[in-house]
Amino acid sequence: MPAFLELGPRKNLRTGRSVWSAVKHAHLRANRLEKDLKADIVIIGAGISGAFMAHALSRISDDVVVLDRREPGLGSTHASTAMLQFEIDTPLTELAEQRSFSVSRRAWLRSWRATQDLIRLVRREKIACGLGRRDTLYLAGNEMGARGLEKEARARNRAGLDCEFLPGHQLRARYGIDRTGAILSSGAAAADPVALSRGLLRIAMRRGARLYSPVDVKQVMASAHGVVIDAGTHFIQARRLVFCMGYETVKGIPARGVKITSSWAAATAPHAAYPAWLDRTLIWEASKPYLYLRTTPDGRLIAGGEDAELDSPSYRADTLARKARRLKQKTEKLLPGLDIDWSHSWAGAFGESRDGLPIIGPVPDMPNCHAVMGFGGNGTIYAMIAAQMMPTFLRGKHPVDADLFAFR
Numbered sequence: 001m002p003a004f005l006e007l008g009p010r011k012n013l014r015t016g017r018s019v020w021s022a023v024k025h026a027h028l029r030a031n032r033l034e035k036d037l038k039a040d041i042v043i044i045g046a047g048i049s050g051a052f053m054a055h056a057l058s059r060i061s062d063d064v065v066v067l068d069r070r071e072p073g074l075g076s077t078h079a080s081t082a083m084l085q086f087e088i089d090t091p092l093t094e095l096a097e098q099r100s101f102s103v104s105r106r107a108w109l110r111s112w113r114a115t116q117d118l119i120r121l122v123r124r125e126k127i128a129c130g131l132g133r134r135d136t137l138y139l140a141g142n143e144m145g146a147r148g149l150e151k152e153a154r155a156r157n158r159a160g161l162d163c164e165f166l167p168g169h170q171l172r173a174r175y176g177i178d179r180t181g182a183i184l185s186s187g188a189a190a191a192d193p194v195a196l197s198r199g200l201l202r203i204a205m206r207r208g209a210r211l212y213s214p215v216d217v218k219q220v221m222a223s224a225h226g227v228v229i230d231a232g233t234h235f236i237q238a239r240r241l242v243f244c245m246g247y248e249t250v251k252g253i254p255a256r257g258v259k260i261t262s263s264w265a266a267a268t269a270p271h272a273a274y275p276a277w278l279d280r281t282l283i284w285e286a287s288k289p290y291l292y293l294r295t296t297p298d299g300r301l302i303a304g305g306e307d308a309e310l311d312s313p314s315y316r317a318d319t320l321a322r323k324a325r326r327l328k329q330k331t332e333k334l335l336p337g338l339d340i341d342w343s344h345s346w347a348g349a350f351g352e353s354r355d356g357l358p359i360i361g362p363v364p365d366m367p368n369c370h371a372v373m374g375f376g377g378n379g380t381i382y383a384m385i386a387a388q389m390m391p392t393f394l395r396g397k398h399p400v401d402a403d404l405f406a407f408r
C-alpha cells in the first residue's frame with residue numbers, strides 16, 4: 001500500500017532585513033519545472049540542509065534533483081547568524097540526565113567532529129563564504145551559574161572535549177566581562193550561511209545535480225517501488241526522497257517534542273568599534289532568553305537571541321524594534337564602552353527539539369523517504385551530520401550514530 005504525505009503550505013519564516021541582504025550573493029541558475037521528471041534521488045529544500053545534502057549525494061549519484069519553492073538559501077538559512085558551534089544548546093550534563101552520559105557524550109563528540117569536517121570541507125572546496133575559525137565563550141547566566149559551568153566543563157573534559165573553565169576574576173581580566181564564570185573552548189567557526197549554501201549547491205550542480213525553483217511540492221506518495229512527488233503542475237518520480245524543508249516541516253512527519261518558536265537578531269554596519277578579541281571569539285550564555293555575539297570579516301557586530309515560545313509572524317514583526325533595542329542594551333551591558341547602532345534587524349521562526357538534537361533518518365511508514373530536521377542553534381552543523389549519514393542510509397544500512405538522531 002502506498003503512503004501519502006501532504007506537505008504544509010508556505011510559511012512566513014523571516015521578518016525584517018537580515019544582515020545577509022547587504023551581501024551580493026552570486027546567483028544560481030535554477031531550472032523551471034516545465035514537464036514531468038524522473039530522478040534517482042530528489043531533495044526537497046535548497047537551504048543549508050538541502051545544500052549539504054546535494055553536495056554529499058551528488059558524489060554517489062549522477063541523477064540528483066533539488067526542488068525548492070523559494071530561491072536557494074532564502075528560507076530560514078537567510079535568517080541564520082551562522083555561528084558554527086559544536087556546542088549543542090542542551091549542555092552535556094543536562095543531555096546526560098535526559099538520555100544517559102554515553103548518548104550525550106556521543107552526540108557532543110559527533111557535533112565536534114562534524115564542525116571540524118565542515119571547516120575542512122569549506123577550505124578544500126574553496127567555498128567563499130567568509131568562514132573563519134573561532135573560540136567560544138559560554139557565559140554563566142540565569143540557567144547555569146559558575147558552579148554548574150565548572151561541572152559542565154569537567155564533564156566535557158571527561159567526554160574527551162577540550163575546554164577550560166574560567167572563574168569570574170579570570171573572565172574579567174582577559175575579556176572585561178563581569179560574570180561569575182565561563183567555559184572557553186576552541187573549534188568553532190562562523191560564516192555567511194547563504195554564500196555557504198549556494199557554494200555547496202554550485203559544486204553539486206557541477207557534478208550533475210539539477211536545481212528546480214520555484215517548485216512548490218504539494219504531496220508525496222511513497223511505496224516500496226519509489227516515490228511520486230506532486231508539484232502541482234507536474235509529477236516527479238524518484239527512487240529515493242530526502243526532506244530538507246526546514247521549519248516548514250511536514251504536518252504528517254511524526255516528530256514528538258518538536259516546536260517552532262521565534263528568534264531575533266541585529267547587526268551593525270561594517271567597521272564597528274568593538275574589542276579585537278571578538279573577531280576570534282563567539283559569545284553565548286547559559287540564560288533564557290539568551291544573548292549571543294559574533295562578528296563578520298568586514299567588522300560588523302551581530303547579536304542575537306531574545307527567543308520567545310511563539311511562532312507568530314505578526315508578533316515577530318511587531319516586536320522587532322523592541323527586541324533590537326533589548327539586544328543593544330544587553331550587549332552594551334555585557335561589553336561596557338560599546339555604543340551600538342544597528343543597521344539591520346530581523347527575526348525568524350526557530351525550531352527546537354526537547355533534547356536539542358536533530359531528527360535525521362528514515363521517515364516512519366514512508367518507504368524510501370528520509371528527513372532532516374536540524375533543530376536548535378546548531379542547524380548548520382546538524383545539516384553537515386545529516387549529509388555525512390545519508391549515503392549510508394540510502395544504501396539501506398544504519399550509519400554510526402543513527403540511533404542518536406532517529407525519530408523519537
Ligand SMILES: Cc1cc2nc3c(=O)[nH]c(=O)nc-3n(C[C@H](O)[C@H](O)[C@H](O)COP(=O)(O)OP(=O)(O)OC[C@H]3O[C@@H](n4cnc5c(N)ncnc54)[C@H](O)[C@@H]3O)c2cc1C
Binds near residue numbers: 050082
Ligand atoms: C535569528 C536566527 C538565528 C539563527 N542562528 C543560527 C546560527 O547561528 N547557527 C546555526 O547553525 N543556525 C542558526 N539558526 C537556525 C538556522 O537558520 C536553521 O537551522 C537553518 O537555516 C535550517 O536550514 P534548512 O535548510 O533546514 O531550512 P531552510 O533554510 O528554511 O530551507 C528549507 C527549504 O525548503 C523549502 N521548502 C519547504 N517546503 C517546501 C515544499 N513543500 N516545496 C518546495 N520547497 C519547500 C523552503 O522554501 C526552504 O528554502 C538561526 C535561526 C534564526 C531564525
